[in-house]
Amino acid sequence: MGKRLGQTRSLWIGLIASVWWLGCAPEPTERAAVSVPAEVLEKEPVIRFGLNWDEVVADSGVVTSGQSLSHLLNPAGVSFTTIAELVDATQAVYDVRKIRPERPYWLLRAQGDTLPGPEWFVYQPDGRRYVRYHLRDSLFAEEARFPVDTVVRRISGTIESSLSADLEKMGAPFTLALAMANVYAWTVDFSRLQEGDTFDVLYEEEHVGGQRVGGPRVIACHFSHYGRVIPAYRYDQGNGDDYFDDSGASLRKAFLKAPVEFSRISSRYNLKRFHPVLNRVKAHLGTDYAAPHGTPIVAVGDGTVIKSGYTSGNGNYVKIRHNGTYETQYLHMSKRAVRVGESVRQGQVIGYVGSTGLATGPHVCFRFWKNGKQVDHLREEFPPSEPIEDDHLAVFQTKVAEMKAELEVR
Ligand SMILES: [Zn+2]
CATH class of the missing domain: 2.70.70.10 (Glucose Permease (Domain IIA))
Structure with missing residues (x-):
């Protein structure tokens, strides 16, 4: 009897999950049929990994060195036979040999579920996605991506010590200095930055749940070096992002300015x-x-x-x-x-x-x-390479005007 109940519950959670998974709200008629009290309907359910988080019991941890899927699942009550079948059945979705230390995982079951072993195992290979394994009845896995927000930021300032230190002081990630050094690798020698050089940079980051998972990438920058403003605008002519000045000339020169970074x-x-x-x-x-x-x-x-x-x-x-x-x-x-x-x-x-x-x-x-x-x-003076092509020029100029407007706001 207990087993039957457990299966019904898991099916129920699975159904709710698939409905929310698709991002659709249940039809009003379905709500009426379940006759849930009004205050419950009004409360936004917390959905995590496609499951109604209010209805699950979660046990979480972080993979430690040398731990494989069996080390994580067997002590929790999943038999080696089941684990072997699971690995076979899910290899196409995610290869469990890629599970690595420091990454978080979750063992989940429905509240009141008394069956041995968790019903779900969730592993997060990186900040952008997770893999959810179903450990009972039909063994399967699904990989899903978290919704990613692109956050655009702008930061401007004057070099006091070094670009990376100054950026960090202003709350920007250290890696923005690397991104900027890359954009200007052909035009500004970052080992010769001087006090009084200024920067005004528009950049983007990718966030999942408030955490940065990608970037920073430079969108546009006005870098003033020895009193001369060197603009950089991002544009893709069809073969990846590149950076150009106002006139559409590439910032890429024949040679890097220095053979070592931050020297x-x-x-x-x-x-x-x-x-x-x-x-x-x-x-x-x-x-x-x-x-x-x-x-x-x-x-x-x-x-x-x-x-x-x-x-x-x-x-x-x-x-x-x-x-x-x-x-x-x-x-x-x-x-x-x-x-x-x-x-x-x-x-x-x-x-x-x-x-x-x-x-x-x-x-x-x-x-x-x-x-x-x-x-x-x-x-030595080196000529710029690969300028904006004629058929891209009009679109490029429109985009530059937009980026300039963003950077010129005081
Ligand atoms: Zn020498």
């Missing part, structure tokens, strides 16, 4: 530099970026590795040929990550910051060749 220039290209290790004047034909030992060093452009080796002066170093005109070299690495002949993409990690060879501390000495001659890359 500090410790020594510039200088023909009459006093060498700290050799103790004499020796031309410094590169730019030194000081960064913590082990910081990834990236290729500033697409190209082919033409040297990857060690000398007593250079330490571990890599040289890349980008095209007929340009070559770049990266010295004093703690470790190299590419081999001669390998082709590399812009932004690809080619090694790690160290102090091998003639170096006083961890840094990368970045050298830039133009037509076989070493030049100061900070003084």
Whole structure:
């Protein structure tokens, strides 16, 4: 008798769940037939994981290291036979071998349900979705996504210490600095930001239940560097989001401004530099970026590795040929990550910051060749690439006007 009751209840919860699952309210006639008191009807039911949360008993936890589905279900009263059948029956929906530590799970049953073992198991692989397993009678699983809200925010300020620290102080996520550094990777050298540079940025985040699950992504930004405003507007010409200035020119230049993120220039290209290790004047034909030992060093452009080796002066170093005109070299690495002949993409990690060879501390000495001659890359002008195409221009201009209006509100 108890078993029968349990099954009826679970069916009832399942029915309610599927109705709410589809986002439809029950028909008035159905309400009348169940004759629920008026005050209950007026109360908004709390729905979680597609179940009426007021009618379930929940036991929740967080997966710990080494725990698999059986570790979570068997102690709760689900037999190994059932677990094996469940895994088989649900593999197409979600592969339980992907269950990993730190993720939350729930064991659920209807209130008053006295059957052994929970009726539902819910696992949340990430903040955007959950997988709900039915553990009795018909074994099945369903994956569902939480409704995602796109939240647009704007933040503006003046650089006081560093962009990431200033943003955090203002309540924006640290990762917004990374997103902005990416947008401006070709135009602003973030290791040379100075006090008084200003930013006004419009960005979006994806939220589920008030928690950020995606972003931040830059929509538009007005970045003022050394007194010059550099605008960036997001637009998709059909091959993904890219950033452009007012005129539709791409912010993407031929090379990244620096081979390491968030570094500090410790020594510039200088023909009459006093060498700290050799103790004499020796031309410094590169730019030194000081960064913590082990910081990834990236290729500033697409190209082919033409040297990857060690000398007593250079330490571990890599040289890349980008095209007929340009070559770049990266010295004093703690470790190299590419081999001669390998082709590399812009932004690809080619090694790690160290102090091998003639170096006083961890840094990368970045050298830039133009037509076989070493030049100061900070003084080179590179042309923009891939502008807005003619047939996109009108839409682009309309969108820019909208973004500008958002940023110009005081
Ligand atoms: Zn150097």
